[in-house]
Amino acid sequence: MEFPLHFRCPISMELMQDPVTISTGVTYERKNIExxxxxxxxxTCPATMQLLEGLDLTPNHTLKRLILSWQEQNTASSSSSSGGIEHNEVALLLRTIESTPFKVSSLKKLRSMIEKDDEIKGDLVKFGGTEVLGHIIFQILVENSDFVTFRACEEAMGVLYHLQLSDDEVLIQLLSEPDCIKSMAIMLQRGSAEARLHTVAILRRMAKIDCGWGQVKSWAKGKID
Known part of the structure; x- marks a missing residue:
C-alpha cells in the first residue's frame, strides 16, 4: 500500500510508527535515528547532513495521530482490494531498487513477495535480481558507507535467505565472490539479530555445496561451527 511521502522515515523510507523530530525540524522513526x-x-541530520548542536528527540504527536488515522481509513479498503501478486511487479521493484538510494522499502516488499509465492523466486532470477542484490551487498565495503546503505544490505540478505542456492548458479557464483564473503563477515559483526541469522544460514548452505571453493567452505565452517 502506498502512503503519503511525509509519513515515511527519511532513513528507511518506511511508514513511521513512533515519529520523533530533531533540532533541524526533520522527523524520523525513533529507532532509526537512535x-x-x-x-x-x-x-548530523541524515537528511540535511547539518551538524547538530544537540541530539534531543521530540515526539511528533500530531504526525503520529495523522498516521494512525490514515491507517484506520485505509485498512478496510486495502483488505477488500487485495488480490494475487502480479509477477511483473518483480521487474518494477528491481528497477526501483536500482534507481533509488532509499532501497529498504522496496527490498522489504520484494522479500514479502518471495515468501508468499515460490514462482516469484524464479521471476527474481529471470529479471536479474541476483546481480541487483549482489551490488547492494558489496556497497557496505565502500568507505564511509552510511546507515541507509547498511540497512539495505540487511534487507538484501533477507531476500537471499529465501532463495535456493542449488537452483541458481549465478547466485552461487555471487556468494563465492571474496567481496561478498567480506560483506557477510561485516554483517555478522554489525548486523541486526535477524540479519546475522540470515547470514549464518546462508554460510551454512554454502559450506554444504561442492562448488570448488574449498577456502570459502573452510572459512565458513570455522566461523559458524
Whole structure:
C-alpha cells in the first residue's frame, strides 16, 4: 500500500510508527535515528547532513495521530482490494531498487513477495535480481558507507535467505565472490539479530555445496561451527 511521502522515515523510507523530530525540524522513526546517533556515532541530520548542536528527540504527536488515522481509513479498503501478486511487479521493484538510494522499502516488499509465492523466486532470477542484490551487498565495503546503505544490505540478505542456492548458479557464483564473503563477515559483526541469522544460514548452505571453493567452505565452517 502506498502512503503519503511525509509519513515515511527519511532513513528507511518506511511508514513511521513512533515519529520523533530533531533540532533541524526533520522527523524520523525513533529507532532509526537512535541507531544513527548511538550505533553509528553520528552527530548530523541524515537528511540535511547539518551538524547538530544537540541530539534531543521530540515526539511528533500530531504526525503520529495523522498516521494512525490514515491507517484506520485505509485498512478496510486495502483488505477488500487485495488480490494475487502480479509477477511483473518483480521487474518494477528491481528497477526501483536500482534507481533509488532509499532501497529498504522496496527490498522489504520484494522479500514479502518471495515468501508468499515460490514462482516469484524464479521471476527474481529471470529479471536479474541476483546481480541487483549482489551490488547492494558489496556497497557496505565502500568507505564511509552510511546507515541507509547498511540497512539495505540487511534487507538484501533477507531476500537471499529465501532463495535456493542449488537452483541458481549465478547466485552461487555471487556468494563465492571474496567481496561478498567480506560483506557477510561485516554483517555478522554489525548486523541486526535477524540479519546475522540470515547470514549464518546462508554460510551454512554454502559450506554444504561442492562448488570448488574449498577456502570459502573452510572459512565458513570455522566461523559458524
Amino acid at each position: 541507531k544513527w546517533f548511538n550505533t553509528y556515532k553520528k552527530t
